[in-house]
Amino acid sequence: MFIGFDYGSANCAVGMMQGAEVRLLPLSGDSDYLPSTLYAMDRELIAEAVFHGLPAELKAEYAGKRAAQLSRARMVRHELDLGADEQAVFVGEAAVQAYLELPEEGFYVRSPKSFLGATGLRPEQIALFEDIVTLMMQHIKTLAEARLAEAGEMAGAISYAVIGRPVNFQGIGGEESNRQAEAILRVAASRAGFSEVAFLFEPLAAGMDYEASLVEDKTVLVVDVGGGTTDCSLVKMGPGHRHKADRSADFLGHSGQRIGGNDLDIALAMQAFMPRLGLGSQTRSGKPMPSKPFWNAVAVNDISAQREFAALSSRKLIQALLEEAETPERLSLLLKVQREQLGYQLVRSAERAKIDLSDAASVASSLGYLDPELRVEVSRGQFEAAIETSLARVEALMHQALAQADGQAPEVIYVTGGTAKSPAIYARIAAIYPETPVVVGDHFGSVTAGLTLWAQKLFAATPVTPAANLAVTKATSEAY
Numbered sequence: 001m002f003i004g005f006d007y008g009s010a011n012c013a014v015g016m017m018q019g020a021e022v023r024l025l026p027l028s029g030d031s032d033y034l035p036s037t038l039y040a041m042d043r044e045l046i047a048e049a050v051f052h053g054l055p056a057e058l059k060a061e062y063a064g065k066r067a068a069q070l071s072r073a074r075m076v077r078h079e080l081d082l083g084a085d086e087q088a089v090f091v092g093e094a095a096v097q098a099y100l101e102l103p104e105e106g107f108y109v110r111s112p113k114s115f116l117g118a119t120g121l122r123p124e125q126i127a128l129f130e131d132i133v134t135l136m137m138q139h140i141k142t143l144a145e146a147r148l149a150e151a152g153e154m155a156g157a158i159s160y161a162v163i164g165r166p167v168n169f170q171g172i173g174g175e176e177s178n179r180q181a182e183a184i185l186r187v188a189a190s191r192a193g194f195s196e197v198a199f200l201f202e203p204l205a206a207g208m209d210y211e212a213s214l215v216e217d218k219t220v221l222v223v224d225v226g227g228g229t230t231d232c233s234l235v236k237m238g239p240g241h242r243h244k245a246d247r248s249a250d251f252l253g254h255s256g257q258r259i260g261g262n263d264l265d266i267a268l269a270m271q272a273f274m275p276r277l278g279l280g281s282q283t284r285s286g287k288p289m290p291s292k293p294f295w296n297a298v299a300v301n302d303i304s305a306q307r308e309f310a311a312l313s314s315r316k317l318i319q320a321l322l323e324e325a326e327t328p329e330r331l332s333l334l335l336k337v338q339r340e341q342l343g344y345q346l347v348r349s350a351e352r353a354k355i356d357l358s359d360a361a362s363v364a365s366s367l368g369y370l371d372p373e374l375r376v377e378v379s380r381g382q383f384e385a386a387i388e389t390s391l392a393r394v395e396a397l398m399h400q401a402l403a404q405a406d407g408q409a410p411e412v413i414y415v416t417g418g419t420a421k422s423p424a425i426y427a428r429i430a431a432i433y434p435e436t437p438v439v440v441g442d443h444f445g446s447v448t449a450g451l452t453l454w455a456q457k458l459f460a461a462t463p464v465t466p467a468a469n470l471a472v473t474k475a476t477s478e479a480y
Contacts, residue, residue: 043107130191161189167232207237223415357380357383361380415438
């Protein structure tokens with residue numbers, strides 16, 4: 001059994017073939033999308049949860065590599081008075097709810113994919129991210145198999161998957177970052193129980209979904225603005241191309257960078273919310289408040305910033321600024337964010353405002369978790385101002401992809417990705433090449449659909465010959 005697996009920055013999704021059509025499997029209640037979040041009552045409990053979900057043949061090796069974490073996990077269970085079978089790690093919406101109930105108590109990660117490929121990670125940090133990704137993949141694979149079993153469509157394991165990946169996981173680090181990130185995904189997929197996996201660039205996956213609808217060949221600029229990354233690819237598509245086993249000659253140019261919905265949410269939180277917490281205010285002596293602690297509070301996709309903000313030194317800095325502040329009542333809210341680790345909630349509130357601004361000129365955001373009376377009016381104009389730098393980077397990526405294509409121009413711009421749903425982002429993309437028609441795809445499902453179609457091409461043969469099939473994917477990737 002094979003699937004297309006979108007391990008996304010904002011959400012995860014799984015697709016399977018049902019006849020000639022792609023079907024997304026429900027992963028969170030009736031929703032096809034599972035939020036990319038994890039919450040653990042203690043980080044040491046993550047390794048314990050991974051161990052319990054491992055295939056039997058991998059347990060001994062893993063136990064040797066994580067002996068210290070597994071030993072500490074037993075101590076943590078005793079300290080927290082948790083029973084041996086009591087759930088202590090949560091994924092998806094359950095993780096969000098656990099965090100909202102006890103934000104300062106546990107370990108919460110939102111969009112772990114955004115951290116993959118980060119430079120300067122120590123071996124123990126890479127091991128932690130391997131475990132986080134593994135646990136999420138175990139959870140999703142188990143959910144997908146259960147859904148298929150409930151529907152009477154499968155009795156057994158999902159063994160093969162095509163997993164989406166951005167062109168570049170990070171803006172810096174180049175191919176070394178990409179290799180590190182893909183290696184983490186490979187290890188996680190193996191520990192989750194997949195016997196063979198292949199990878200496909202996400203903008204190409206999104207484009208394959210669109211290509212299935214074309215009745216004539218086109219040169220298409222695919223712009224995939226996701227939760228954590230933006231990827232652009234100029235691709236020859238259509239009935240003359242889609243049945244090729246090797247598509248390397250069809251891929252004319254690409255670009256990608258870690259800029260996506262998470263960055264927009266953070267920018268909006270800084271622009272709309274942080275002034276209410278003291279950003280832009282002054283000390284009694286007339287000096288401006290330093291912006292760094294405000295940025296660190298909401299930079300939820302930056303490991304260093306989050307570590308620095310959580311440190312005792314950051315708390316002491318805010319307390320010192322509080323004593324000197326012209327408006328101490330504002331700084332006291334920033335201190336509350338630090339003490340109770342509420343940065344994720346601020347960014348979550350900004351994300352909600354961003355979504356609501358798609359249908360309204362302004363929205364009122366309640367920040368009752370900081371102050372029962374605190375409501376902040378957020379306008380579409382504020383949002384557009386906050387994301388201007390990010391939009392300029394998206395535009396630069398589009399130009400970069402075309403610059404690699406020896407002057408070939410797109411006949412169609414195909415826009416996908418959840419973040420592209422924002423009118424401000426769509427308007428900017430459409431204005432760059434005003435003479436070129438813009439087609440808007442399924443904002444959330446197109447990547448998963450493309451991954452599933454590619455999985456069918458690689459793994460549908462019986463018996464499956466992974467080595468030969470993976471060479472096709474490798475050849476495709478090397479075109480970039």
